[in-house]
Amino acid sequence: MKAGGFQPDAFTFSSILRACSRLGALDIGSEIHEQIRKENLLEKDIVLGNGLIDMYTKCGALERANEVFSQLSKRNLVSWNTLIAGYSHQGRGREALDFYEQMLCGGFSPDAVTFVCTLQACGSIGALQKGQELHAQIIKENSDKTNAAVANALVDMYMKCGAVLHARGVFEDIPFRNLVLWTVLIAGYAQHGYGKDALDCYKQMQFGGFLPDAATLSCVLKACTSIGALDSGCEIHAQIVREHSLETNSIIANALIDMYSKCGALEKAEEVFKKLLYPDNIAWTALIGGYSQHKQGGVAMQCFERMQLESHSPDEVTYACCMKACGSIKALGRGQQIHAQIIRLQSLEKHQLLFNSMIDMYSKCGVLDIAKNVFDGLTNRNVVSWNALLSGLTQHGYSRDAVKLYEQMLSRSISPDATTYACVLKAYGDIGDFEKGHEIASHVIKQQLLKTNIVVANALIDMYLKCGEVKIAREVFDEIPVRDVILWTSMITGYADHGYGEDAISCFEHMKVEGLYPDAITFAAILKACGSMGAAYTGEDVHSEIVKQELLEHDAVIGIALVNFYANCGMLAEAQWIFDELPERNVISWSALMVGYAQLGKEDVVLHMLDMMVAESIEPDAVTFTIILNTCSHRGLLDLGQMYFESIHEVFGILPTIEHYTIMVDLFGRAGHLDRAVAIIERLPVSVVNLTMWHTLLGACNKLANTNLGMWAFEQLHEVDAAAYVCLSNIFSVTNQINAEQPPKQTV
16 A cells, blocks of 8 residues: 555554454554654544554553553543453453553543453452442443343353352343353353353253354353263263254364363264364363373373474473373373473463472472472462472372471461362371371361362371271261262271271172272272181172172282282182282282281292292382291291391392381391390381380290390380380299299390
């Protein structure tokens, strides 16, 4: 146009600015601004000024929009609305509300557009009180019943502020309802976990004659995702194909992939994904996230590689999903590569989501020092950051450190959530701190998490069971309205661990009556109960159930549990047969069979099995050597026991445990070598030597009637253990009897 000698006027500039706004063409818009400034058009035409404000806000250049606004000699309501809308849409709701207050002070009265923009600002920052003030003003002017956009914005604001009942109240009070209003309500329900209400709302909308569009269908699929309603999601998918032909619409397809992925229907998610000609980042991320969530981290990382090969640039959500995948398969090296990739992309360095996922990945991989370094490097830590590190500490047995971290979290005024409570309950259970765990229980009950969060309920029951409070655990269990297999399994395991075999079996039968199918861990727990009480017939019935479900071929846990069960019942032929039939034998299955032979006094077989195990390239662990050393101790095999003990560290690179040292004290004591038993104790730090070791030494002194050494062991015990008095009394009794029968001998 300019090449043809035509000069643009204000109308032309306005049209170009609108185009720049739509395209986000900031550079071209800035050039137009410069031409407008040179021709002094800004002072003459407020429409141009408003167009510039609109262009800059939509391109994200809010400071420049504010500069233009400040330079306007005259401002009208459109100027204010444009600036407020711009700040609101760019996520700076607080500043948008500040401009609204300035507008009122300037004598301007808000219109419907102003109300819509300010309500959006309130929703974006959760300013419920300010939103309610605006609502009151809107009612005063009757705009909520005469303007559909205002009504939609009100419902949306209340939903985004979490005031679901208020949103529903506004909705019910509106005489006219359009598709946008229904969609806003459904989206709000889905966002806050009211998936069932969202689905009911969707049905009401259809009965009212409204046909859903892509946005509505996307929201209702999100509702299915939030409550795991796979069947409802499949029905809606069929409706999409049958009535709307929208399956390849990117918004719908992405929602379908996300729904199927999160509900565990990964094959269906792949089917939808493959129908897309050009899957976008959201589709890729939904698929990667689904595989990560359902413990298929290897497949998730393959998807990530494919995504990059197809020239898609991962965003912060994609990287977070990949970190989760690396954590799930303990792929530390790959996780570190992604960490380095994120650091190179400086634009992603400020995303808290990413750093939380890094803490989680390093924690799950057991590299807790790096996880702590990432955590310490965060300037703003939210509850997710604390939970990621807490979870890692409890998962890897650092329960006391987890408790300290929890106390730090409270001192920083971070409010714990359900995940926090689940982690800290596990920590208190692991260290046996019943009182502190019971305190957490009061918070859980007060927040009604016992009835709404199955993970927290399970953690609470597990804590009580680990602290030996079986009766309280059962009381809590009975209060939970909906109990899943995991909850029943925890209760069965608790009964089995504490010797309540009959209660465990009763619980197992009750679970099946309620229509729940036991999983591999449930079967392992009930087999443990049967083995502990010698309930061979019941255990064989359980074995039959396992065979019917064809679980033995697919789950090593069940195979090991069966070996343990038959071994504990003295049925070594059956235990050996199960062991021989296992598709893969590991150190746990070998150790389970060793225990069985050891219990029946077949020590030669136990020692031979260690040689066979090593010959099959199975590395023995600490538990294996506990069995071997106990076998040597019971047989009095002093030299062989000494050789195995030394090989633990020298040959196999395992640090001997306190239990290993205690068995060696027992071995030397049984063989009459109290000097060597004392040497074992003296080479250990004082803080490491426990009551069991002192009792073992005292028992050896009792057997050998060694009063002096017995007194030394007794002095370590008498303040904390009354049983020490009994043992010492026996020593003196035996010593006096010996002294009465023969001349005194010098003691060690």
